[in-house]
Amino acid sequence: MTVQALLRRASGLSVSKSMADRAVRQRMERTGHDDSDAYLANLTAEEMTQLVELVVVPESWLFRDPQAFYATVELVQERWSRGRATRIASIPCAGGEEPYSMVMALRDANLPKQAFSIDAYDLSQACIERAQAGVYGRNAFRAQDMAFRERYFTPLSDGNYRLLDALRTQVTFRQGNLLQFDTKALAQRYDVVFCRNLLIYFDKPTTRAAIAKLSALLADDGMLLAGYAEVPSFCQNGFVPLPYRQAFALKKDDGRRPAITRAPAALPVAKKPALHSVAFMPPVTRTQPMCVAAPVATPPANLLAEARSLADRGLLRDAADKCHAHLARVPEAAEAYYLLGLINELACKMDLADDYWRRCIYLQPDHYEALCHLALLAERNGNNTAATTLKSRAARIYQRRQAGAGH
Incomplete structure (x- = not known):
């Protein structure tokens, strides 16, 4: 079995041969191996985890494509007005930029911490540890309005910024692979699921499997936030768009199309990071799978x-x-x-x-x-x-x- 096939089986990721070979070379140097065949033949589960870490290189930033957070705030406000708390998941969460942005948006809306809960998952244990630390460099702050940094972060002597503890404790981080989630145990657990810029790294069968997992996790009246390039894949697999501008929000297809009261310009085009990471993959730094659109009918197809x-x-x-x-x-x-x-x-x-x-x-x-x-x-x-x-x-x-x- 090729390295690419091994990595795909372990994580679902489609990576290029050059990326896979580079990861193997780096791990061989680190572990003292000089024979690639022997190295691959004796791969342990722990060593496979280390290989996967090398091809999961998440890049994200705080308040990336902010309309998704505003749409979620609106949903949480409406449910809290009826005494109902909202359960939110971020899959994958990369370095925590997405779930922490959600916490800040909800705090800005004066919603109490009892109004919501947030679970954040990522394939990479290194990403989880970085997210739990809550420390970010200047590259994480790319939003047009930077006032949130003054409200919620403490500057450090090395030029980085640390998120306030009161916000960090409102997110529960877990290492996990979406494709291996126990959907029976987690059935309809979440009212809102962020899964942005993940599917673009999967082939068609893996995309279908991932969407099936997400559908099982999401409550029937829940909302899913996707990356704009992924909306067609969701629409082909049991979801329909919701009319939030620039949020790329969807719901399960129950046969009733939502009334479009606002132009859905957002649905398809304004994205994940995250090429977040994930079972998670990395966001903008990952390779792309091949199956996105059916070919235009031009013979010979x-x-x-x-x-x-x-x-x-x-x-x-x-x-x-x-x-x-x-x-x-x-x-x-x-x-x-x-x-x-x-x-x-x-x-x-x-x-x-x-x-x-x-x-x-x-x-x-x-x-x-x-x-x-x-x-x-x-x-x-x-x-x-x-x-x-x-x-x-x-x-x-x-x-x-x-x-x-x-x-």
């Missing part, structure tokens, strides 16, 4: 289907060859360029990925998935202006799709 299958198995060069073969026959096939973008992202060739996605939207300006990936890439590179523009374009496309589906 079988080449693109083969490309997807090859990429999901880690055969990136062969997958790229299939895409180029398709383009030789259909030069203006936007979907082939989209897949080439995903393939190059898996290979950690981000400049090429960016170029292919831009060719895709040049040929098909309303390609929602390509716009989402470009927005994530722009966000990752710190180009917030471009990210906002791309998210807005994707939101308009998504809104048109929703309007069309309702007729």
Whole structure:
């Protein structure tokens, strides 16, 4: 079994061969091994955990895509007005940025601590320990309004900031893998689940399995917050969007579509970190799985289907060859360029990925998935202006799709 397959079986993560090989080399150096075959043949559960830690590199920040927190505050306020406390989960929680942002948002709304509880999970034990410490550098503070830092953090001598103990104790952190959750024991445990920018790192079968777990965890009248690029996957697997602007909120599909009283521009386009980590994966620093959109119908479609299958198995060069073969026959096939973008992202060739996605939207300006990936890439590179523009374009496309589906 390949290293990639071992890592996928242990965590659900789809990682590139170069990333997997790099992790093995680092652990071999640390453990004194000089034979990779012998190292892999004698992998213990503890050593596999260390390998997974090396490919889970979460990056997030406080109040990332704040509309999700505001939507949650609104829900908690409404339920507390009826004497009902709200149970919230953050999966994955990376370094704690997301659940702590939620605590601060609820505190700002003058909600008592009895009105809610927050559980935060992550695959990485290192992430859990960092989250429990509640210490953040300047990179975690990227929100436009930074007043919360003055209210809730204490500056440290090394330039970092520590969250006040009164807020840290309101989050319960646990190490865990979403794909291994005991959904019978946790059935409908949560009223709100944050799971943002996790599914984009899974293949289709793992995506379906993860959504099934999330659905089991979520109360029937609960709300799920996703990353904007993940909304289509949820909608294909038993969820429907809720009308919160820029929150990417969904609910279980009970056959009744929610009334759209506000433009759902948010649902599809304004994202997780977190490439949070998670069973959790890392957010913006992870590789992307291949299956996001069905190919645009341009014959011969079988080449693109083969490309997807090859990429999901880690055969990136062969997958790229299939895409180029398709383009030789259909030069203006936007979907082939989209897949080439995903393939190059898996290979950690981000400049090429960016170029292919831009060719895709040049040929098909309303390609929602390509716009989402470009927005994530722009966000990752710190180009917030471009990210906002791309998210807005994707939101308009998504809104048109929703309007069309309702007729």
